[in-house]
Amino acid sequence: MENYRIDPSKGMEFGLYSLGDHMPNPLTGERISAQQRINELIEASKLAEQAGIDVFGVGESHQTYFTTQAHTVVLGAIAQATSKIKITSSATVLSVSDPVRVYEDFSTIDLISDGRAEIVAGRGSRVGAYQLLGVDLQDYEEIFEEKLELLKKLNEEEYVTWQGEFRAPLKNANILPQPKNGSLPIWRAVGGLPASAIKAGVMGIPMMLTTLGGPASNFKPSVDAYREAAEQSGYDPKTLPIATTSLFYVAETTKEALQGMYPHINGGFLAIRGGGYPKQQFAQAPDTRDALMVGSTQQIIEKMLFQYELYDMQRFMAQIDFGGVPFEKIMKNIEIIGNDIIPAIKKYTAK
Amino acid sequence: MKIVALAGSIVGSKTKTAMLKTVEILKQKYPQHEVTLIDLAEYTVEFSDGRSYFEYEGDTKYVTETIMAADAMIIGTPTFQASIPATLKNIFDLLPVNAFRDKVVSSIVTAGTAKHYLMVEQQLKPILAYMKAHIVPTYVFIEEKDFLRKEIVNDDILFRLERLVEDTVLTVEAFEAIRRKKDEEYDF
DSSP, X not given: OGGGTOOGGGOOEEEEEEOOBOOOBTTTTBOOOHHHHHHHHHHHHHHHHHTTOOXXXXXXXXXXXXXXXXXXXXXXXXXXXXXXXXXXXXXXXXXXXXXXXXXHHHHHHHHXXXXXXXXXXXXXXXXXXXXXXXXXXXXXXXXXXXHHHHHHHHHHOSEEEEOOSSSOOEEEEEOSSOOTTXXXXXXXXXXXXXXHHHHHHHHTXXXXXXXXXXXXXXXXXXXXXXXXXXXXXXXXXXXXXXXXXXEEEEESSHHHHHHHHHHHHHHHHHHHHSSOOOHHHHHHTTSTTBSSEEEEHHHHHHHHHHXXXXXXXXXXXXXXXXXXXXXXXXXXXXXXXXXXXXXXXHHHHOO | OEEEEEEOOSSOSHHHHHHHHHHHHHHHHOTTSEEEEEEGGGOOOOOOOSSOGGGSOHHHHHHHHHHHTOSEEEEEEEOBTXXXXXXXXXXXXXXXXXXXXXXXXXXXXXXXXXXXXXXXXXXXXXXXXXXXXXXXXXXXXXEXXXXXXXXXXXXXXXXXXXXXXXXXXXXXXXXXXXXXXXXXXXXX
């Protein structure tokens, strides 16, 4: 775990992440400017740090309704604006980038932030980036595996010799700058299903697993498959961290939380998936056993501890800004997370 | 209420004839509802390639967005090789998972012989159920001999089409009432 800068004795880490989505607030129909959205993300990272949150992540999506396509630049600004919080992508769509450039960028962010940068590499669940950046979707599977292997190799070796199908070969290449302590934590983003979790396990790479909703127990097979695959491939699962992620909205009461979140989750799903979030399913979400993190402070704490028992994960990442959530609601969530949720979670999970 | 009548084949006349008749009955019985006939023979639809339906352009975007905006869809399908035609399956493949949640879907099927009368049960309904449609249980099965020169000549078929149209509209109303009642329980 130390390789990945995780100290389990301090308890489960709590992080925030954003896709950098840029949608109108469904309650007012108004959309803030891209500039304001990006500045508010940087502002949120400062508030998160002050609240004692461990990690802050920003992801990339290259299409309508998104604004952090240049997520490494935003992460660089966050590195400069903060001093303690870990900084990660959530995720980097590795398939459409050159792993060498990705490694250079994140090593630089690591130096700016004094050793706080991490990479979460994913394939992306939206295909806009592939069209825009000229990557053939036919190669969706293979291009990602090859690039992730290369990224891992760049992280492990100082001089890299490599040959593959989707990038020019490297001959004794020295990738500069190097991260502060020689390597970065590199995670694989997994969309929920076991097939991708198994690939992460086989590669012996930490897994960030999305658990966006529905019964938490549905994601347990992916966690088990990941650890089993790691073990079969000669890695000790106890040395490999797992993070889970979910949409998140906390308020003083259950009713307030449901009322606060529903317009945003429904509007956000409508905008990027073309279908809303069913009310009947949303009404079940505050139940401890449901993975969607919506409810009162106490309900959220119970959900997180339930999932901690179930998955034994080292980190939980919350997405609190999806679907045009106004900044005052984001601030309120960060406040409750810092004041009430993190102390309770750490108390229970610290060893 | 928005109702789409979808003729799912790009060849032949039987399914088209049945759908034209269905639209005629719909317009006569329910002039207040908005009825759109989509005859796939009149559109050039791309094969599904993984994009979201609204990211396509031209006919593909029009057809999928019109279906997604509907409250009910009446699907007309011929029988090809003991199943639905690929053109119709492609429409399903273009749509997202759960695309038919809160939509009512009913079916009209044409076939060369009576041997195919379970095709809808075995091939079409499982897809509709997977996509979360409220399926109207009965469907209208129409054989070659029920047509004469692009007209339906079997009175039984005409009566059954009328009943299918009624059942489709009433099922939408019933599920709207259920949803309204459920939503009243929620205070978000």
